[in-house]
Amino acid sequence: MKIAHSETTKLPLMYKLRRINYSLIILVTACCGIGFAMLYSAAGGNIEPWAQRHLVRYFVGLLVIIILGVINIRFFFKGAYIFYAISIMLLLYVELAGEIGMGAQRWIDLGLIRLQPSELMKISVVIVLARYFHIRSYHEIGNPLHLAIPVFLVLLPVVLVIKQPDLGTAVMIALSGLVIFFIAGVRIWKFLLSFLGGIALVPIIWQFLLEYQKKRILTFLSPETDPLGAGYHLIQSKIALGSGGLYGKGFIQGSQSHLNFLPEIQTDFVFTMLAEEFGLLGGLVVLLLFFLITCYGFILSFFMVNKFARLLTIGLTTTLFLYVFINIGMVMGLLPIVGVPLPFISYGGSALLTSMSAIGLIISCHVHRDVIMGRFSDEET
Numbered sequence: 001m002k003i004a005h006s007e008t009t010k011l012p013l014m015y016k017l018r019r020i021n022y023s024l025i026i027l028v029t030a031c032c033g034i035g036f037a038m039l040y041s042a043a044g045g046n047i048e049p050w051a052q053r054h055l056v057r058y059f060v061g062l063l064v065i066i067i068l069g070v071i072n073i074r075f076f077f078k079g080a081y082i083f084y085a086i087s088i089m090l091l092l093y094v095e096l097a098g099e100i101g102m103g104a105q106r107w108i109d110l111g112l113i114r115l116q117p118s119e120l121m122k123i124s125v126v127i128v129l130a131r132y133f134h135i136r137s138y139h140e141i142g143n144p145l146h147l148a149i150p151v152f153l154v155l156l157p158v159v160l161v162i163k164q165p166d167l168g169t170a171v172m173i174a175l176s177g178l179v180i181f182f183i184a185g186v187r188i189w190k191f192l193l194s195f196l197g198g199i200a201l202v203p204i205i206w207q208f209l210l211e212y213q214k215k216r217i218l219t220f221l222s223p224e225t226d227p228l229g230a231g232y233h234l235i236q237s238k239i240a241l242g243s244g245g246l247y248g249k250g251f252i253q254g255s256q257s258h259l260n261f262l263p264e265i266q267t268d269f270v271f272t273m274l275a276e277e278f279g280l281l282g283g284l285v286v287l288l289l290f291f292l293i294t295c296y297g298f299i300l301s302f303f304m305v306n307k308f309a310r311l312l313t314i315g316l317t318t319t320l321f322l323y324v325f326i327n328i329g330m331v332m333g334l335l336p337i338v339g340v341p342l343p344f345i346s347y348g349g350s351a352l353l354t355s356m357s358a359i360g361l362i363i364s365c366h367v368h369r370d371v372i373m374g375r376f377s378d379e380e381t
Contacts, residue, residue, distance in 0.1 A: 016070040019367045024296045025065060028344055028359055031289050032058045032352075035345035038274050041252045042266045042347075050266050050347045057349055061356030068360030073368045076361065077308050080131035084153065087124040090117035091160040106164045107350075116350035118169045121157045123358060125173055126180060126315035128153055133184035134308035134373070141185045150181065168338030172322055179318040183311055217336050236261045237269055237331045240276040248279030266347040268339055272331045286345070290324045293317075300366045306373045309365035316358040323355070 032054070039050035076083075094108060094117055107114040132150050133141065140146045154177035161170040240256035249255065254276035257265050265273045275283040297317025304310040320343055327342045329335035341348050343355040 013070060016367050017066075020066070020069050020363055021296070021300065021366055024293065024300075024359065024363065025062070027289055027293050027296070028065075028356070029058075029062075031286070031293075031344035032061075034274070034286060034289075035270070035342075035347075037251070038270050038345060039266055039347055041254075041277060042257070042270070042273060044258065045252050053349070054347055054352070057352050058356075061353050064353065064356050065360040065363060068357060069363035069367055071364055073309055073312075073364055073371060074373065076127055076312070076364070077131055077134070077373065080128045084124045084128040087117060087121045088157065088160070090115070091121060091157060093117075095160065095163060106166055114349065116348075118157075118161045118164065118166055118173075119350040119354040121161065122169070122173055122176060122319055123316065123354060123361070125154060125157060126176055126319060127312060127361075129177060129180040129184075130308050130311035130315060133180065133311060134306070136184070138185055142187065144190075147181075147186065147190075150177070153177075166339070168326065168340040171338065172319065172326070172340065175322055176315060176319045180311055180315045183314050233263050233269075234333055234337060237272045238333055240272045241332065244276040244279040244282075246279050246281060248275070248277045248282055251277055253277060267341055268327070268337070268346070269331055270346050271328055271342050274345075287324075287328075290321075290343075294321045297362055300362065300369075303369045304365055305370055308373060309369065309371070313362050313365045316362050320355060320358055 036051050036054055036058070039054050040047060043050055090108065094106060106116050106118060108117065109115075129150055132153070136146060154174060158170045158174050161173060236256055240254065240262055243249070243256065244254075252258070254273055256262050257273040257276055262269050262272060271283070271286065274286065278285075294317055297313060297320070301310050301313040301317070304313060323340060323343045326335060326338065326340045327346075330337045330340065341351045344352065346352075
């Protein structure tokens with residue numbers, strides 16, 4: 001059945017549901033299933049307190065994916081700046097009256113869930129940048145004056161998130177923004193110039209880092225200098241990863257994990273626990289699932305007719321990839337420990353629903369892949 005471009009946004013609901021990429025949802029479900037099993041293990045073979053909530057949030061997230069998947073992408077285009085403004089206001093609210101936990105002020109208590117606005121900001125930044133660059137010509141993108149606004153759109157939430165403090169999420173937002181800049185056509189020399197400028201600012205930025213953030217960076221460079229202090233968690237993580245061997249110690253049999261040598265095994269170090277219990281093969285299965293999700297996202301972007309959907313798909317796919325790359329990199333000692341969860345597997349309501357929402361938006365772009373938009377969403381060319 002061939003649908004004309006102008007008719008795509010008027011498709012019946014059942015037809016949209018048939019256009020949904022269910023293979024991508026199956027891959028996400030597999031990751032969430034692994035997350036349920038690992039959270040069950042983290043609690044010593046108990047569905048409470050993490051696994052049951054993770055399962056409930058998965059079903060809520062699945063509903064979110066379907067709902068977002070059938071919504072016209074013009075809605076996200078028109079509402080990009082509104083979504084961004086709401087996310088900024090939530091970040092400002094957190095700064096004034098947010099809940100404090102583990103030494104950081106990052107959450108808003110909504111009763112059923114503690115909302116972390118910085119997670120929503122990751123998606124909002126990608127949407128607003130995709131909209132901004134959609135209506136810019138290649139010539140305009142090459143003009144440095146036209147880059148001032150998107151740079152501000154990225155730096156504002158980065159500064160607010162760093163103040164919480166949450167260096168890991170701030171880095172995620174900045175990197176996601178840079179990817180959109182690159183895909184939109186910003187010249188390589190501008191990235192190199194910004195990189196050199198960033199290096200020059202390192203001594204100044206270092207002065208503004210909190211003491212524990214400095215310790216994390218120094219620990220990453222040489223964890224053995226403080227094996228019982230700042231370097232303890234990283235050393236234990238490496239021991240757990242290595243002790244799993246090829247096949248692992250068995251489900252709920254991880255000694256480092258269950259004897260409390262590892263911190264936060266339900267969130268930041270869940271991959272370490274998985275590798276200890278299921279070994280190298282278990283870790284490779286998880287990496288394969290994330291590799292397939294990433295490939296799906298990039299491949300689907302090739303079918304997008306309009307620039308907004310293509311930028312949005314690539315930006316969200318890259319954001320999910322960065323989650324995985326940074327989390328696994330930090331537990332292996334390849335990156336500083338910055339507190340980034342593993343998508344679909346780590347415990348956390350805001351992080352899971354944000355990741356599921358990203359999948360829903362990618363699917364929406366795919367469902368409405370034939371939509372052609374001009375400089376404004378109501379224009380068709």
